[in-house]
Every structure is written in structure tokens, then in C-alpha cells.
Amino acid sequence: MAKAIVLDLDNTLFDTRSIPESLTGGLFSAMRDANQGDDAINDAVLEMAFHDAWSIPFPVIADRYRLPERLLSVWSHFHDSLTFDEPLHPYPDVVEALQKLRDRNYFLCLLTSGYQHVQSSKIKALRLEPFFDLILIDAVDHVHVGKEAILRDLLQSRKWQPEDVVVVGDSATSEIAAGVRLGIPTVQILRPGVTKTAAAGRHIHSLAELL
Numbered sequence: 001m002a003k004a005i006v007l008d009l010d011n012t013l014f015d016t017r018s019i020p021e022s023l024t025g026g027l028f029s030a031m032r033d034a035n036q037g038d039d040a041i042n043d044a045v046l047e048m049a050f051h052d053a054w055s056i057p058f059p060v061i062a063d064r065y066r067l068p069e070r071l072l073s074v075w076s077h078f079h080d081s082l083t084f085d086e087p088l089h090p091y092p093d094v095v096e097a098l099q100k101l102r103d104r105n106y107f108l109c110l111l112t113s114g115y116q117h118v119q120s121s122k123i124k125a126l127r128l129e130p131f132f133d134l135i136l137i138d139a140v141d142h143v144h145v146g147k148e149a150i151l152r153d154l155l156q157s158r159k160w161q162p163e164d165v166v167v168v169g170d171s172a173t174s175e176i177a178a179g180v181r182l183g184i185p186t187v188q189i190l191r192p193g194v195t196k197t198a199a200a201g202r203h204i205h206s207l208a209e210l211l
Helices: 021-034 043-052 058-064 069-081 094-103 116-126 147-158 175-182
Strands: 004-007 107-114 134-139 165-169 186-189 202-204
Touching: 004 147, 021 043, 021 069, 043 058, 058 069, 069 116, 094 107, 107 116, 107 147, 116 134, 134 147, 147 165, 147 175, 165 175, 175 186
Parallel strands: 004 107, 004 165, 107 134, 165 186, 186 202
Antiparallel strands: none
């Protein structure tokens, strides 16, 4: 029986599309304004990049759409200065499920990827810190090693076997793939818009199903 549960953040515990448009709209507008010159990309391609930004790490987007350095600078500057002045809200099932998992003495670890400042700010704005024994951020703007390496280190440092842990998340190519490669049982949560992957060992629609 698993003793630890590792949970993803974005689109697992929290709908990234619920971030106020006053914040995201400013970023997208600034990038549209900066998309000029000989290296400008097609407007339709830029909009595709914005669409993917809700669910895919930015380094992947930048490489996929070959965003010019000017746009990368706008994105980075925005995230370095981003603050959430009002609380964010997790999915409705999250708080109760996390509390019940804690009551059952599971070791809860939050593992998320993104800009260090942004992910830390989101976690605080969501008020999720008290539910977790450990919070790990795979920071794309610092030492970006990937979730597989972080999970491997977690197993080694805690002297856990893969079967002692369950990885829960939405992304087939991120935490689910990392768990599968390490032999850790995986659970994909099918939040709205998430594409189901056969690679996951189990599928749920709500964290309550973990109970």
C-alpha cells in the first residue's frame, strides 16, 4: 500500500484558466505588440502558443513554435514580476480530499513545473501549503532537471520503493510519463480538456476518488 502521494498542481489541483484575465490578458497583449520585425511569427501561430500555454511548460512552447528572443524576454519579464493580489481557488473537490488524505496519514508532496516565482505565488494564493509535507518546484528559470529526476531523488532520499508512491496528475508527457518510467503507479485526473492516456495505471475525475 502506498504511503506517499505526489500531486501535480496546474490542471490537477487548480484550473490555470481561472487566473484572472487582467493578468493573462496583459501578457498576451504585450507579446502581440512585440511580435514585429523580420523574425515575427504568424499571428495564428502566436495564438496557438497562447492556447498551449494553459497546459504546456513554456520552454516546450518556445521550442515548438520557435518564438523569437524578443517574445521570450517579454514572457520572462512578465513572470518575474507577476503577483496575485487576490486568492486563487483550487478545484471544488481539492481541499476536502487533501484534508482526508492527511487524516489518513499519507505523506503528501506537491510537484510542479514552471517559473519559480510564479509557481510559488500560485501555491500561496491557492492557500495549499498547509496540506503538503513537501513542495518541490521544477523551476524552468533555474536548474530545470525534470520531474523524473526529481521523483528519482525523492525515492532515494526517502528510501522508498516505487510501489510506496502514487503519482497523480493530468499530463501524459510530464508527471505521468515520469512515473511510468520509474515504475511508480500513476493516476491521471481527467479535468475538463485533459486528453486521456492509456499509459496511466488508473483514471479519475475527482481527487475524492483517491479515497
